Amino acid sequence: MSPEEHPAPPATPGKKARLSRELVLSAALALVDAEGLDALTMRRLGHELGRDPMSLYRYAANRAALLDGVSELVLNELAIIPDDPNWQAQLRRIAHDLRLLALRHPNVVPLLVTRPLSTPLGLRPLGTLRPLEQILSLLIDAGFAPDDALHVYRAYYGYLYGHILNELQEFVVDPDENEALLRLGLHRLPPKDFPRLRALAPVLADYDGMAELDEGITILLSGLAARLSLPGAPAGPSDLSGA
């Protein structure tokens, strides 16, 4: 929309180094992080790399595949699982890691959430399935029967993604404003229809996503452990609240 040109390929020194899938994907990720998903067009990415847009098709079959590649790249940042036998601690750590990852790449989250809806399990990029496999491993090694492991995984991962989505969408409109209502743009809501929401503006405005996630995880994991009557220490709240 805005007529501004995008200045130049960031002055790549060794001008014409060969491309590679890694190069293409990380440029794509950088672009998405910096300017959002819509900015990631083939032409723009080509421009960013100082190459013709069509050259990208050597490294990704089409735009969708490029997006898959970006998802995969991001999920690869998620370190997984030394052999800690304490599954609850392990899952809690992963949850916090994934949350931070999402906060670091908020523009990619829609991809993580949306692409799997149109790609059957077996056709997903392997990198996006690795967390699943490894969490299953973790749980089975901790003593769960395979079906129960899957069960736990589903509840856990479901909640985790839900939390992340929740947290990412409660963002602040105008950080300079110090009236809570205005910071969140809630003043536009008709007071008759939305009294509770408006009244909660101050509480909404300071949201401790990390603490909420931690508590939710605690509830969920200890609940699951109880139900499956399994190798679970009582799973008290973790001690991360200072980080």
Next chain:
Amino acid sequence: MSPEEHPAPPATPGKKARLSRELVLSAALALVDAEGLDALTMRRLGHELGRDPMSLYRYAANRAALLDGVSELVLNELAIIPDDPNWQAQLRRIAHDLRLLALRHPNVVPLLVTRPLSTPLGLRPLGTLRPLEQILSLLIDAGFAPDDALHVYRAYYGYLYGHILNELQEFVVDPDENEALLRLGLHRLPPKDFPRLRALAPVLADYDGMAELDEGITILLSGLAARLSLPGAPAGPSDLSGA
């Protein structure tokens, strides 16, 4: 891509009835339900309604607004809250309703999940905020302090959306195939790297989303009730498992 033409506007009888926002939005929803989000282009929708594409701009400022309208339309199908004082039962019912709604309109789910990430609370279509307001009301009426109500809402809604996403992405590739591995397309995964996942194919293939949701809700709600030490009956598993 495919050269097939889309046959004709479904032979609207009173040919040139005036358009209206409701008409436009419900045609849009029908189109999305039938052919997916990508099929919803201005030209195509115009064609479907027997009108010039540009006429749509009287009823939605642009494509994004159209999508918001569709989200809103879908969420309006969610009936909310007679004055049942049993908040747990109430939230459980809403969860199942929303799940069914999502299953009825799977192609809209990406919108429900994605649009709020780029629209601050105060600027969302009012219809999408109503569930939030009403659930808050429900909880506060049930005796929660406002902050706690928000707290419960976040955990609850987070989990709920997470579950729905989870369930929708575990879909079957080839229902005719009776080997579980093949039905899910899992045979493409390298056995060395994904032993657990492959072994779980049969369990994956029959997923009782409703039961899983119900159990997760039970765990979460009773956990929350316990933590907030509040008006909560023990919240045993519900009796919906036969529907």
Next chain:
DNA sequence: GCCTACAGTCTACACTGTAGAGAAGTTGTT
């Protein structure tokens, strides 16, 4: 040196959202 692959480029096409001007239709007033 030529030969074979592959990497990168160019051109072209069908399709997208939407600005802007105008035509057609509807409604209210006399």
Next chain:
DNA sequence: AACAACTTCTCTACAGTGTAGACTGTAGGC
């Protein structure tokens, strides 16, 4: 009935999209 004011709808045009297909340049092997 005739005009005016207003709304709804249509037409044309444009800049931008993904990508097919043919082409050019370059790198390595002998």
